[in-house]
Amino acid sequence: MSIIRQGSLFDMQDLYEMEPTKRFEAIFSTLHIEPLLFAVSKKNVYGAPAELNYPAMIYALVARIVERIPTIKDLVKRLRNDFMFHLDCGFLFSDRIPSEASFSRFTQKLSESNALENVQETLLLQAIQEGFIHDDVVSIDATHFESRDRATPQEKKPKPEPKKRGRKSKVEQEAFQKEKQERENQKTIYEKTIVDQLAASLETLRTDVPIQPHLAVGSKSQYILQSLMSSASLNDGKAAIPLLKGIQGRLSSLNIRYGTLDAGYDYEAIYKQLHNMKAKAIIAYNKRNEGEALGFDEHFAPTCVREHSYRYDSFDEKYQTLKYTQPFECKTCPLANDSLCQKVFKIKMETDIRKYSAPGRGSEAWKKLYNQRTAVERVNAYLKEFFQLKNVRYRTGKKAKVHFDLVTLVYNASKLAVDRINQQMNEMTQAA
Numbered sequence: 261m262s263i264i265r266q267g268s269l270f271d272m273q274d275l276y277e278m279e280p281t282k283r284f285e286a287i288f289s290t291l292h293i294e295p296l297l298f299a300v301s302k303k304n305v306y307g308a309p310a311e312l313n314y315p316a317m318i319y320a321l322v323a324r325i326v327e328r329i330p331t332i333k334d335l336v337k338r339l340r341n342d343f344m345f346h347l348d349c350g351f352l353f354s355d356r357i358p359s360e361a362s363f364s365r366f367t368q369k370l371s372e373s374n375a376l377e378n379v380q381e382t383l384l385l386q387a388i389q390e391g392f393i394h395d396d397v398v399s400i401d402a403t404h405f406e407s408r409d410r411a412t413p414q415e416k417k418p419k420p421e422p423k424k425r426g427r428k429s430k431v432e433q434e435a436f437q438k439e440k441q442e443r444e445n446q447k448t449i450y451e452k453t454i455v456d457q458l459a460a461s462l463e464t465l466r467t468d469v470p471i472q473p474h475l476a477v478g479s480k481s482q483y484i485l486q487s488l489m490s491s492a493s494l495n496d497g498k499a500a501i502p503l504l505k506g507i508q509g510r511l512s513s514l515n516i517r518y519g520t521l522d523a524g525y526d527y528e529a530i531y532k533q534l535h536n537m538k539a540k541a542i543i544a545y546n547k548r549n550e551g552e553a554l555g556f557d558e559h560f561a562p563t564c565v566r567e568h569s570y571r572y573d574s575f576d577e578k579y580q581t582l583k584y585t586q587p588f589e590c591k592t593c594p595l596a597n598d599s600l601c602q603k604v605f606k607i608k609m610e611t612d613i614r615k616y617s618a619p620g621r622g623s624e625a626w627k628k629l630y631n632q633r634t635a636v637e638r639v640n641a642y643l644k645e646f647f648q649l650k651n652v653r654y655r656t657g658k659k660a661k662v663h664f665d666l667v668t669l670v671y672n673a674s675k676l677a678v679d680r681i682n683q684q685m686n687e688m689t690q691a692a
Contacts, residue, residue: 269682269685270678270681270682270685271678272674272675275677275678280344281348283326284319284348284349286677286680286681287322287326287670287673287674287677288319289677290383290386290676290677290680291322291379291383291669292382292383293315293319293379295375295378295379296314296370296375296376296379297314297318299369299370299372299373299375300314300369300370311356312356312362313350313352314366315350316351316355317358317362317363317366319348319349319350320339320349320351320358321363321367321666322669322670322673323335323345323348324648325647325666325667325670327345328646328648330651332360332364332653333360336357336358336359336360336363339351339358340357367654367659367662368659371658371659371661371662372658376665376666379669380487380665380668380672381510381511383669383673383676384483384485384510384511385511385513386676387483387672387675387676388511388513388514390680390683392481392483392675392676392679393478393485393514394480394481394514395479395480395481395485395516396515396516396517396518397478397479397518397519398476398477398478398479398485398504398507398516398519399476399477399478399479399520399521399633399634399636400477400499400504400519400520400525400636401474401475401636401640402472402474402475402524403472403473403475403640403643403649404472453529454495454497454501454527454529454530455528457498457501457502457533458501458529458532458533458536462505462506462509462510472490473489473649473664474488474489474490474496474499474503475487475503475636475639475668476504476506476507476636477635477636477639478635479632479635480635481675482635482638483672483675484639484668485506485507485511486502486503486504486506486510486511487503487664488502488503488506489657489664495524496524497525497526497527500521500525500527500530500533501529501533504519504530504534504537505533507537508536508537516537516539517539518540518541518542518629519534519540519541519542519543520629520630520632521541521542521543521544522543522544522633523543523544523545524546525543526544526545528613528614530543531543531613531614531617532613535613540617540618540619541617542617542626542629542630542633543617544630545614545615545621558622559621559622560612560615560616560621561584561620561621561622562584562602562605562607564586564589564590564595564601564602565595565598565600565601566593566595568587568588568589568590568593570584570585570587570605571584571585571586571587571588571623572619572620572621572622572623572625572626573585575618575619575620576606580608580609580610581607581608581609582607582608582616582620583604583605584604584605584620585603585604586603586604639671642671643667647671648663648667652664
């Protein structure tokens with residue numbers, strides 16, 4: 261397994277080839293599990309005493325992802341039969357090995373809290389503080405996996421009564437508009453338009469039924485900066501603003517300058533959210549039955565009389581203006597000195613925020629930034645191939661989210677463990 265080799269002395273592959281005890285120690289040391297312990301521990305002194313080793317159970321669930329153990333049943337069997345694995349997870353000689361039912365109840369408690377998200381945020385802030393995350397480009401994309409779940413039976417909907425022909429009366433029209441408004445008010449934030457997300461809080465945006473993962477990844481460090489689970493039917497574009505607001509609110513120390521997304525995220529509200537973060541949108545344009553714009557090329561750069569495209573030159577941050585200069589063909593064009601030929605074009609970004617972002621579409625700088633979007637695609641592939649994202653075995657959305665949060669947490673913990681080992685090796689090399 262070769263993962264994220266960037267010319268460093270030590271990489272993820274080397275981590276997974278280490279002796280198990282040292283590998284677990286390196287990964288577990290990155291985790292601050294206090295929020296998880298608070299979420300699963302007893303809240304009062306009454307009732308039967310807790311007989312389970314909760315810290316060891318947490319580490320066992322993490323070890324299951326690391327060791328690619330397919331089921332909880334196999335995890336329990338491994339804990340009972342592998343003495344070293346038993347100790348590596350933190351269980352003592354006197355500890356009773358939890359049953360499958362105990363792990364199920366444990367997972368249920370985790371699903372009822374945001375403890376895993378809090379541990380993830382603490383880990384990311386620690387990585388930022390230690391200088392391992394310093395990205396200025398964030399890449400966003402969604403992926404898909406199949407949960408091993410039974411299909412829920414669908415209720416048969418009664419056939420609607422045939423509508424009356426002709427215009428509604430004034431009373432009927434008022435009743436219809438009132439009913440329509442009530443239905444609109446009852447919709448969740450994800451059932452409304454993307455524009456409605458701009459005014460919503462981060463807490464409101466993170467309430468949805470899990471099934472499909474969305475990731476925001478640092479293009480250089482390849483840490484998962486934010487993650488979100490949504491219903492499989494959710495438009496990918498509706499997950500972008502919650503992810504971006506998560507970075508803005510929880511990782512405010514990061515100076516994000518660009519957001520790279522594919523054409524599925526080409527919505528004006530997403531451009532505005534990036535603009536609110538003082539970042540530029542590098543999003544592939546999605547033509548929606550639009551005709552050809554006269555006087556502009558496919559990248560919306562102005563064209564001259566002979567239909568040669570003007571070249572993107574620079575961006576004025578103060579006036580939010582893109583500058584385009586004469587095409588190369590003007591040097592030999594007989595109309596170069598004609599009044600019809602304009603030397604410079606300046607276009608304000610607010611003219612059309614979807615078409616005009618900095619750097620200009622079609623320029624080499626824009627293409628170079630957009631190519632960094634592949635970072636999130638690679639991370640999606642790593643999670644599926646090596647971190648058991650495809651191995652979801654829960655029948656409820658909340659428990660499936662626990663599995664997803666564990667997968668992203670273990671991935672980031674492994675990244676941080678690798679970065680710390682590299683730092684130690686560099687310090688030893690310099691000292692020698």
